[in-house]
Amino acid sequence: MSDAARVKVRGIYTTALTRALATADDFEVVQASPAIDDRFDREFDPEPADATVRTTDDRQGVGIVGPEAPAVRERLAAVGRDTFTWLDDAPRGAVVDATVTETRGSGAILDLGERSGFLPFSNSDEHVSEGDTLRVQVTEARPPWDDGRPVVDTTVRVQRPLVTLVRDGTGRPSGQPELVELLPTEPPEGWRAKWARVADDAGLDALGDALDAAVERAKTIDTAIQETGAVEETPHTVLDGQPTVWAWFGRESRFELDEHRREVTETMAGHHRIKAGDERASAAVDFVEAVCDGDGEFPFEAVSRQFGPTRGGTVAIDHGKPAGHCIRLGRGEVVEYDPEGTIRVEREMSPGGTYDALGVDRQAGDVARTKFTEGKWWYPTVYEGPDGEKRGTYINVCTPVEIFPTSVRYVDLHVDVVKHADGTVERVDDDELDAAVEAGDIPQALAEKARGVASAIENALRS
Structure with a gap:
């Protein structure tokens, strides 16, 4: 295994970003889908990723989560001059002591510091009112250009691809409880292991490595919570989350990504520009590329008249x-x-x-x-x-x-x-x-x- 950062990519920019990352010495794309395996005529390593890249819900860019997210950020920032990137102030997994600033029909708004968070009432076992101080964890980060707020939960977790550790005081495993007995490492006291379905297909070495990494993070969380003590000062970051980066692609960058994709497979002019504009257009783009060549200019009239x-x-x-x-x-x-x-x-x-x-x-x-x-x-x-x-x-x-x-x-x-x-x-x-x-x-x-x-x-x- 090389020292290159392992990166998993998903979403409408997958082929282009896989090519952009795979051609750089500092990165290795892993856990590729079967379609990407076929498109690149190679098999990608199934090892866990150091960073995961996913298209944002509005398709305007990507989110990058993981310890190597800052390195991936530098590579994506170089895609085009109108690519903007930011390091998230409320990264996934961060544990924060926060104050409830207001309540709404389905949840509460909390002051996390640089950003506000949203706590669905279903994510808390206790009644939540304005002025309450809570210890929460960011479970879903949100891009800065989005109107949405990061989603938080009062239950602290360590999420990994194969296993999630839940800090709920029970210690009882779930998912595949028998796996815990087969592995030399056990979750810390007060944590329970919840295994993913894909764990059934993983080898014991991979399961052991995943659990070891999760346990190490759980111990770090326990130490940080013990050192902080009860919730007093807010907002206060008890423990930083996984580095979370957002990249917002502009028009020139989307066309640069087209060029990366074109090196691998048939790509029409404006491929990413069209897919970013309307989810319905994805199937149309795939059809056009299946039957036509990619030469020509961006078909603004055809796209706008259709969508x-x-x-x-x-x-x-x-x-x-x-x-x-x-x-x-x-x-x-x-x-x-x-x-x-x-x-x-x-x-x-x-x-x-x-x-x-x-x-x-x-x-x-x-x-x-x-x-x-x-x-x-x-x-x-x-x-x-x-x-x-x-x-x-x-x-x-x-x-x-x-x-x-x-x-x-x-x-x-x-x-x-x-x-x-x-x-x-x-x-x-x-x-x-x-x-x-x-x-x-x-x-x-x-x-x-x-x-x-x-x-x-x-x-x-x-x-």
Whole structure:
């Protein structure tokens, strides 16, 4: 066995990421599915993984969990200049002392520190009320751009591919209790072993290694809890979880992943771009690739006419931020549709406040008219009053725009250009871009691209 980090990959990016990782000396892909075995014409090692890569529920990127997640992060960050990566502040497996800030119909919201968590009432044996202090464990991490909160549980576990240890004080094994008797290692006092179904097919050496690793983690948890004592200070991290990383792919990165996949199997133009936009499109993409070659350009018209958006429909504007979160600017009606890849969206604005950088009051009846073009590094929004009077134009510089069936997505790159109603042109927020680069949220190459785009727009508007 080499010293390379073992990585398991699942989801719509599997073939591309398997190829990207398998061609790097520092990684070894393991536990591949039969389809991947056939596609690469080789057998992959079945050994446990040091990091697991899975596509996020919204298909916009991947989550990476495991001790080697930071190393995988570096490799994925190099896929394309519009790939953003973050280390999760609430990683899976973290044990945290937290305070309940509010309760809702199905659960409670807890302050975990940098993020808030969600505790389903079914995950606690005790009644939970606002102001309670609890010791919880993160069981399901959530990407920073997702509206969802990490899910937590009051029962502490150690989860491994073959076995899970549960800290519930019973010590009684479940799943395949006879396995415990066959192995030299026993769970610590107060922990019980719950074996996975796949444990039936594993050898005793693999089972023993899995249990040894789980027991070692359980002892570490016991020590941390003993040293911390009762829940007092909140929020307080009792023990860090498994390193958890999120990677959010932009349009250029998806097309770079297409190239990786194309080295292995037939891949149509825009393969990952289409699959990321609509779950229904996956079967259509698979069919096209089975009967056609992969040459040509991304078929925006065919995809949008089949899955949307088209004229008369609505789309949300998902405004991503380099720090990781995503702001939904609202929904608008598609009033114009160009099969070449452009849509015009209109939104009625709510009164109150001012328009960023324009310094103009937002009034009742104002309309925002926005033009989005697939693949462009910028888009303009014209603000007009109810009488048609132009209040100003805001040109947002961003990663290449992706027009999905129900939303338009991009990541804002801070620097923007505005044109006031009197024709004055102004470039804004360069300082915010500089700060994002210094903070490590935006790579230098991407920042240079953003500045170049802003300069070109500024010069064009002044000419």
